[in-house]
Amino acid sequence: MTTAQTEWPLWEVFVRSKQGLEHKHCGSLHAVDAAQALQMARDVYTRRQEGVSIWVVPSSAITASAPDTKAEFFDPAGDKIYRHPTFYTIPDEVGHM
Amino acid sequence: MYTQSMDIPEAGADPVAASRSHTPMLEGNAGLAPQTRFDAVIDADGKIEPQDWMPDAYRKTLVRQISQHAHSEIIGMQPEGNWISRAPSLKRKAILIAKVQDEGGHGLYLYSAAETLGTSRDQMLDALHAGKAKYSSIFNYPTLTWADVGVIGWLVDGAAIMNQIPLCRCTYGPYARAMIRICKEESFHQRQGYENLLTMMRGTAAQQTMVQDAVNRWWWPVLAMFGPPDADSPNTAQATRWGIKRISNDGLRQRFVDATVPQAKVLGVTLPDPDLKWNDATQQHDYGAIDWNEFWTTVNGNGPCNKERLNTRVKAHNDGQWVRDAALAYAAKQKARAMKEAA
Numbered sequence: 001m002t003t004a005q006t007e008w009p010l011w012e013v014f015v016r017s018k019q020g021l022e023h024k025h026c027g028s029l030h031a032v033d034a035a036q037a038l039q040m041a042r043d044v045y046t047r048r049q050e051g052v053s054i055w056v057v058p059s060s061a062i063t064a065s066a067p068d069t070k071a072e073f074f075d076p077a078g079d080k081i082y083r084h085p086t087f088y089t090i091p092d093e094v095g096h097m
Numbered sequence: 098m099y100t101q102s103m104d105i106p107e108a109g110a111d112p113v114a115a116s117r118s119h120t121p122m123l124e125g126n127a128g129l130a131p132q133t134r135f136d137a138v139i140d141a142d143g144k145i146e147p148q149d150w151m152p153d154a155y156r157k158t159l160v161r162q163i164s165q166h167a168h169s170e171i172i173g174m175q176p177e178g179n180w181i182s183r184a185p186s187l188k189r190k191a192i193l194i195a196k197v198q199d200e201g202g203h204g205l206y207l208y209s210a211a212e213t214l215g216t217s218r219d220q221m222l223d224a225l226h227a228g229k230a231k232y233s234s235i236f237n238y239p240t241l242t243w244a245d246v247g248v249i250g251w252l253v254d255g256a257a258i259m260n261q262i263p264l265c266r267c268t269y270g271p272y273a274r275a276m277i278r279i280c281k282e283e284s285f286h287q288r289q290g291y292e293n294l295l296t297m298m299r300g301t302a303a304q305q306t307m308v309q310d311a312v313n314r315w316w317w318p319v320l321a322m323f324g325p326p327d328a329d330s331p332n333t334a335q336a337t338r339w340g341i342k343r344i345s346n347d348g349l350r351q352r353f354v355d356a357t358v359p360q361a362k363v364l365g366v367t368l369p370d371p372d373l374k375w376n377d378a379t380q381q382h383d384y385g386a387i388d389w390n391e392f393w394t395t396v397n398g399n400g401p402c403n404k405e406r407l408n409t410r411v412k413a414h415n416d417g418q419w420v421r422d423a424a425l426a427y428a429a430k431q432k433a434r435a436m437k438e439a440a
Contacts, residue, residue, distance in 0.1 A: 007219050008425065010212070027275070028209045030218060032428035044205050047198070048282070067148040 010059040011037040013044075015051035023055050031056075139340055144270040147213040155339055156214050158332075159269050162341065163211040164221045168232035170204035172406050176240040177249060185243060192289050193246065199286065203279045210271040226411045234392060235322050237400030244297060244304075244311035250290015252312075252319045252357070258283050259353045260323065268340035291360065298365050305365075312361075313369045320384070321392040323350040329389075354382050 008030035014023035026045050031037035037056040045051065065073055081087050090097055129137075131150035138145060145151055174197050181197065184190035208218055224230035235253055240246060261283065264276040297304040324346040327333060336342035344352075354373075361368050372385035394400060 006421075006425075007217060008421070027206060027278075028212070029205060032424040033431065036424065036428075043198075044202050047195075047202065064148065067146075067150070 008032050011041075011056045012059050012062060013037075013041040014055040014057070015041075015045055016053040017050055018052055023053065028059060139268055139338070142340060143268070144273070145268050146270045154335075155341075158336065158339070158341065159272065160211055160214050160216050163207055163214075163272055163275075164216070164224070165231050165233075167204045167207035167211060167221065168225045168230055169236065170200050170207060172232045172236045172410060174200045174204075175406055175409055176236055176238070176402075177246055179240050180243060180246050183243070184246075189293065196250070196286055196289065199282050203282070206275040206278055207272075210269075210275040213271045222414065226407070226414060228398065228407060231396065233322060234395040234400060235318055236406060237395050237403045238315070238318055239402050241314070242307050242311060244294065244307040245315070247290045247293035247297065247308070248311040248315045250286050250288075251294055251360070252290075252315055253322070254283060254286040254290060255357065255360075256319050256322045256353050258287060259349050259356070263343035263349075266340075266343060291364070294364055294366075308364075309366050312366045316369050317387060317391075318395075320350060320354070320387055321389070323347075323353065325389065325392070351381055354384050358382055 009032070010028055011031055011034075012028050013026055015026045016023045029037065029040050029044055031040050034056055038054055041054045041056055042051075046054070077083075132152065135145070135149070135151055135155075138149075145155075177193060177200075178197050181190060181193050184193050208221060211221060212218060221230070225232070240249070258280065261276055261280055265273055265280055267273040267276065294308050297308050324330060327345045327347045330346055333342060333345055337345075358368065358373070358375075370385045372383060374383055375381075376383045395403070398404075
């Protein structure tokens with residue numbers, strides 16, 4: 001048998017540390033299905049009450065931007081410094097804006 | 098939580114690192130060669146992430162180091178697990194179970210980090226079970242009394258913390274993140290061990306003798322955990338260049354000795370080294386010669402418990418095969434059923 005058939009699928013784990021905050025990626029684990037992945041994520045990543053909510057996503061379901069096109073992909077934002085507040089000079093007497 | 102200098106070479110070819118033939122990414126960045134971009138990131142003390150191009154030797158070194166570290170965590174469950182059923186109170190038993198569970202968890206964080214480099218969990222476990230992969234030599238020593246559990250927390254975890262804090266700044270992102278998580282949990286391990294020993298030192302003469310005996314047996318193997326002297330660590334320069342290693346073996350060992358001496362004093366135990374003394378000139382402690390023959394004997398498989406540790410690990414894995422198979426079969430059945438209902 002090949003590795004692919006015997007090894008449990010990989011899942012990515014996202015944990016919301018407290019109500020009001022976003023879920024944040026915290027690692028991955030192997031599990032046969034979503035229910036087991038959730039239980040294992042609880043045991044592996046929240047042993048000290050680090051979370052109030054967990055998402056698990058099959059790693060294979062994630063589409064990532066390609067690292068070898070990083071430059072071109074993010075290039076459109078590169079020359080638009082006018083999108084930042086510091087681009088604009090405002091007289092001091094205006095105060096905080 | 099346990100790592101020793103992980104530039105311990107493994108027997109024969111490295112099956113783990115060799116498993117993936119890495120295809121260098123074609124550059125897409127202003128005509129810079131991948132190696133040049135990689136070097137620039139390292140020079141700037143930046144981070145390398147899994148999909149970034151990296152030299153094969155960097156990948157290979159990380160796979161070896163992270164997997165050895167992961168193996169150390171799960172093998173490290175055994176010496177202490179030995180005492181769970183014989184802990185002296187329910188409180189100590191609950192603490193010990195939590196600690197051993199943490200070790201398993203740390204192994205999982207690290208295996209996950211190593212997997213991002215393109216090696217599979219099964220490949221790493223196979224290398225461990227076949228005796229090709231190393232783990233920290235410290236776990237090949239037996240835990241003879243309850244005081245050993247306390248000493249492991251105080252000294253072994255203390256040494257591990259010393260080693261692991263610099264690893265939180267490792268240039269490989271997933272490893273650094275795993276180490277940050279581990280270090281957060283590690284402090285509990287050391288403190289529970291020290292407090293356990295303090296309790297015994299305030300007890301009967303027999304308990305005090307038991308603690309001193311455990312310290313005597315563990316002190317030298319713990320010093321050896323930091324790995325061979327700098328002069329005998331040929332890989333240190335490269336690992337330092339890559340930002341994988343931040344402080345040399347001897348440097349870490351010295352920090353550990355300096356931190357531990359006052360702790361031993363508070364505890365009321367003697368560290369078994371007649372040459373251990375404060376040096377006013379260097380503003381640090383001098384200590385005696387480490388028996389490196391014993392270290393290499395243990396690393397090379399002939400320590401007191403090497404065979405027992407590996408056999409226990411392989412048996413646990415084999416005994417769990419039906420559980421892993423059943424879980425996969427169950428998941429497949431559930432999936433088939435759901436598809437049939439949907440059809």
